[in-house]
Amino acid sequence: MGGGEKPKLIIDGKRIDGRGMDDLRPVKVEAGVLNEAEGSAYVEWGGNKVIAGVYGPRECIPKHDANPFKALVKCRYTMSPFASKEEHSRSGPNRRSIEISKVIREVFESLVITELFPMTQIDIFVEVLQAEGGTRVSAITAAAVALADAGIPMKDMVSGVAVGKIEGEIAVDLGREEDNFGESDVPMAISSRNKDILLLQMDGLLTKEEFARAVDKAISASDKLHALQTDAIVRSYEKLESEGLEL
Amino acid sequence: MPRRGAKYFFWNNQGANGAIPTGDSVKKIVVPGEKISDTPFMAETTYVEGNKTYASVAGMMDEENKFVPTKSVYSPRQGDAVVGIVVYIRGNGYKVDLNLPFEGFLSGKDTRVPFSMGEIMFGKVKDVDEVGNVDLVDVRKLAPGKIIEFPAAKVPRLIGKRNSMLNTIMQGTGTEVYVGNNGYVWLSGGDIGLALKAIDMVSRKSHVSGLTNEVADFVAKHKSE
Amino acid sequence: MGESAKDVVMHDIKKGVLLDLFKKGERMDGRGFEDYRPVSVKKGVIATAEGSALAKIGKTQILVGAKFDLATPFADRPKEGVFSVNCEFLPLASPTFEPGPPNENSIQLARVTDRAIRSAEVEGDNSITSTFFLEEGKVLALYLDIYVLDHSGNMTDAASLAAMAALMSAKIPKYADGKLVRTEPIGVLPLKHFPIATTIAKIDKYLLVDPSKEESFVADSTLSIATTQTGLLASMQKTKGAMSRDEVLQAVDIAFKKGDELRKYIL
Structure with a gap:
């Protein structure tokens, strides 16, 4: 999938960073890291650093987009110019980030109870400050906590995880090299109570059996992620005041 | 469970x-x-x-x-008490900022007191239509004062059982305080700085029980200094 | 974004209350007129950037990333490297920030931050960019990206702190076979002056250091002054309103004093 020389991705049954096939990279979730946003969250996931902020429901702009029956959910996912190990890139949206913004928005459109807030919009902003593969699923995991932190009514929590195939094995939470040199990558977002699949993308090649295993592994991983999200929300009540970001 | x-x-x-x-x-x-x-x-x-x-x-x-x-978006309901600020004057009434996505409306027919731009009122929600437009009634004019935004979900805590928290803060600081369900809080007179600190304490410790006594102690202690 | 009727109305309500406090020598958050809110700076927070820092002043949080790239020098300065500062007001940082291209405020913040650093460290002898020459027609470019994460007032000083700290933490990559080898840094930037901005708001007759969001909102004027470790002024920017000669000079004195205090957080 990527350029450059392919490193060995599995050595003695362990992955390039020493993980087993079902292990997540270290994940840290913090709720309420911003003062101005109505809800916010910070997710550090391996080498990813992602921050999410939520505003709304607020007046829909432009006004003619407003829906008299429900709130519009809007999402903007972008990556900082210094987020990649390689060259400096332009900030702001590009074709990739516009597509990712759309699929993230659709995840939350199915969870947020939008009928409660007609004529308004709810903004979800996600900024990737540092990237290491799996930024969209980190973004979804952060955005869900930010929405809960904002007190926006949702039917369920959701977390994301990418499962893929590397050197013939199905592995949970692909890192940068695994993403670049693996055979297949399936980012998914799973709701916590019903285990609904709310985001599903795939590239590379998989058999049906492999795909089914990937989905099952994503569902198991989502339980772990959901526990981390809940813990972040609990801790945000324990601390009396937000201390901001701990990058 | x-x-x-x-x-x-x-x-x-x-x-x-x-x-x-x-x-x-x-x-x-x-x-x-x-x-x-x-x-x-x-x-x-x-x-x-x-x-x-x-x-x-x-x-x-x-x-x-x-x-x-613990945190929820305020949705106005009929009968809610709100604090608002007049931001537009229309021929038939007033547009009132209520800390909501849209301004509320006070019909000229529903008030005998005329308002100017920027004047503050305490009133009731008369009606909310299906798209969330709020009409106001039973308004009274408040003097120019400080307005702060308080988390709407915690407003019941700031008022307390039978106004206990509010009375504690008002008596302890000499500040007059009006609390709207919409999260706007109006303050005037007395030791406003201390009243703000007490309100901030309620916001940060809203989950703590026995908070009214704690706030009373806090206010008494800082007042004597 | 234009000023709404609500802004106009809130301006008067807020200003009146603040002035009452100022008369008693107090500020809303209990600070003295020349006090900063709590300040913290953390360097090296972004592993993918060659330099970075997160600065917090009160609830304001600004991240600056420094990246090196290869560039072609400007024709009139064939031996000089490129230095460029950009600023993003992330829409998650404030209810008033909207997605879209840079606006006059974010451009101003980028340029004000750029000017202080450029005046003190880029122009003149022994500048940082004079060490950026690689070979004929090839120089290093240093990009500073200011990311406003949370805007609770006084972005200028937080951006200034984060930018200087990011420069201090920046590692210059090795240049070999026409490429940058980012994993093999060869050194750090030869900084000398360490310019830092101090922003002072004038409200009525009061001068307040590090204005909060509310204070900036009602301020008659604000003045940002960058001072260097070497006791020089490096840049100034006044926004809106008028200040007298004496007020400006008083602000300069305050800025020198406060600049020295702030520099302790990065040195």
């Missing part, structure tokens, strides 16, 4: 100032999508599915196993 991923915790009775009272019960934090009752009941912060009730916002279960949302 414990479920995977959910946590129990105890409020530490040796808090930051050693002041968090004891005798508080175990509280369980609830996240959106979590079941809070095996029977259906509707509230703004819950939804029903398959005859069971689920939380739609984060919150906690109180001593009586009742769901208390």
Whole structure:
């Protein structure tokens, strides 16, 4: 999938960073890291650093987009110019980030109870400050906590995880090299109570059996992620005041 | 009703100032999508599915196993008390900022007192239409004062049982305070700085029981300084 | 974004209350007129950038990332490297920030931050960019990206702190076979002056250091002054309103004093 020389991705049954096939990279979730946003969250996931902020429901702009029956959910996912190990890139949206913004928005459109807030919009902003593969699923995991932190009514929590195939094995939470040199990558977002699949993308090649295993592994991983999200929300009540970001 | 991923915790009775009272019960934090009752009941912060009730916002279960949302978006309801600021004057009435996505409306017919731009009022929600437009009634004019935004979900705490918290703050600081369900709080006179600190304390410690006494002690202590 | 009727109305309500406090020598958050809110700076927070820092002043949080790239020098300065500062007001940082291209405020913040650093460290002898020459027609470019994460007032000083700290933490990559080898840094930037901005708001007759969001909102004027470790002024920017000669000079004195205090957080 990527350029450059392919490193060995599995050595003695362990992955390039020493993980087993079902292990997540270290994940840290913090709720309420911003003062101005109505809800916010910070997710550090391996080498990813992602921050999410939520505003709304607020007046829909432009006004003619407003829906008299429900709130519009809007999402903007972008990556900082210094987020990649390689060259400096332009900030702001590009074709990739516009597509990712759309699929993230659709995840939350199915969870947020939008009928409660007609004529308004709810903004979800996600900024990737540092990237290491799996930024969209980190973004979804952060955005869900930010929405809960904002007190926006949702039917369920959701977390994301990418499962893929590397050197013939199905592995949970692909890192940068695994993403670049693996055979297949399936980012998914799973709701916590019903285990609904709310985001599903795939590239590379998989058999049906492999795909089914990937989905099952994503569902198991989502339980772990959901526990981390809940813990972040609990801790945000324990601390009396937000201390901001701990990058 | 414990479920995977959910946590129990105890409020530490040796808090930051050693002041968090004891005798508080175990509280369980609830996240959106979590079941809070095996029977259906509707509230703004819950939804029903398959005859069971689920939380739609984060919150906690109180001593009586009742769901208390911790942070929620304010949706105006008929009869709510609100603090508002006149931001437009129309031929037939006033557009009033209520800290909501849209301005509320006070018809000229519903007030005998004329308002100017920027004047502050305390009133009631007369009606909310299906797209969330608010009409106001029973308004009274408040003098120019300080307006702050307070989390709407915590307004009941700031008022307290039978106005206990509000009275504690007003008597302790000599400040006149009007609290709107919309989260706008108006203050005037007395020791405003101390009143603001007390209100901030309520916001930060809204989950703590026995808070009224704690606020009373705080106000008494700082007043004497 | 234009000023709404609500802004106009809130301006008067807020200003009146603040002035009452100022008369008693107080500020809303209990600070003295020349006090900063709590300040913290953390360097090296972004592993993918060659330099970075997160600065917090009160609830304001600004991240600056420094990246090196290869560039072609400007024709009139064939031996000089490129230095460029950009600023993003992330829409999650404030209810008033909207997605879209840079606006006059974010451009101003980028340029004000750029000017202080450029005046003190880029122009003149022994500048940082004079060490950026690689070979004929090839120089290093240093990009500073200011990311406003949370805007609770006084972005200028937080951006200035984060930018200087990011420069201090920046590692210059090795240049070999026409490529940058980012994993093999060869050194750090030869900084000398360490310019830092101090912003002072004038409200009525009061001068307040590090204005909060509310104070900036009602301020008659604000003045940002960058001072260097070497006791020089490096840049100034006044926004809106009028200040007298004496007020400006008083602000300069305050800025020198406060600049020295702030520099302790990065040195």
